[in-house]
Amino acid sequence: MTAIHANLLLLLTALIWGCGFVAQRMGTDHVGPFTFNGVRFALGACVLIPVMLRVKMAPPAYLSKASAWKRYLLGGGLAGAALFAGATLQQIGIMTTTAGKAGFITGLYVVMVPLMGLAFKQRPGLGTWIGAVLAVAGMYLLSVTESFSLTPGDTFVLIGAVFWAVHVLVIGWLSPRMDPIRLAAAQFGACSVLSLIAAASTESITFSGLAGASGALLFSGLVSVGVAYT
Numbered sequence: 001m002t003a004i005h006a007n008l009l010l011l012l013t014a015l016i017w018g019c020g021f022v023a024q025r026m027g028t029d030h031v032g033p034f035t036f037n038g039v040r041f042a043l044g045a046c047v048l049i050p051v052m053l054r055v056k057m058a059p060p061a062y063l064s065k066a067s068a069w070k071r072y073l074l075g076g077g078l079a080g081a082a083l084f085a086g087a088t089l090q091q092i093g094i095m096t097t098t099a100g101k102a103g104f105i106t107g108l109y110v111v112m113v114p115l116m117g118l119a120f121k122q123r124p125g126l127g128t129w130i131g132a133v134l135a136v137a138g139m140y141l142l143s144v145t146e147s148f149s150l151t152p153g154d155t156f157v158l159i160g161a162v163f164w165a166v167h168v169l170v171i172g173w174l175s176p177r178m179d180p181i182r183l184a185a186a187q188f189g190a191c192s193v194l195s196l197i198a199a200a201s202t203e204s205i206t207f208s209g210l211a212g213a214s215g216a217l218l219f220s221g222l223v224s225v226g227v228a229y230t
Helices: 004-029 034-054 065-093 098-104 109-120 124-143 152-177 182-203 207-212 214-229
Strands: none
Touching: 004 098, 004 214, 034 065, 034 182, 034 207, 034 214, 065 098, 065 152, 065 182, 098 124, 098 152, 109 124, 109 152, 152 182, 182 214, 207 214
16 A cells, blocks of 8 residues: 555545544434444444455464454454543533534644654654644634633543544554454454443433434444444
């Protein structure tokens, strides 16, 4: 894959996620944040099952098949935990803010990633620092009120952006070391399990609520998660 192909895939991902924020906002009218994330990430994992069955896994020569699967479970669990934190805070925040603001604030993780990379001796270029200043200025104009404070929803989404940045760094470290399709499915499964456990403890899951959110869940799960996250 060339750099141009990779960049086009990332652009397509951004377009899908932009629509995904609207679907997430619609879903909050019917189900709680943990229920929504639990179902949509389960759908995302299910989408990848036929792909995994079709594409056979060939573990590295120095790893047995059992060791390779253990690596996927551990890696998927680690990435899934970061995904769970980011997705939960984002979904809670989007209940009391607009889809547009949530999308912009979440996008600040693009700036946070290279800044966090300083801890790993990665030196961002001048463009990164210029982008950081512009992104912070944009968040201020969109989100900060006249009393110089963020709304509770914006705050949740902003904290979630930190976990999205952590998630990107984790994925960046794991993906060259294992099959990305299986890694994606493992992290979706981990995030779904954590979300559904939280939902069972804190929310009322009803058939009518799931039916009302079905359109948002299908798009978020099959397209936003199954395609874009992968």
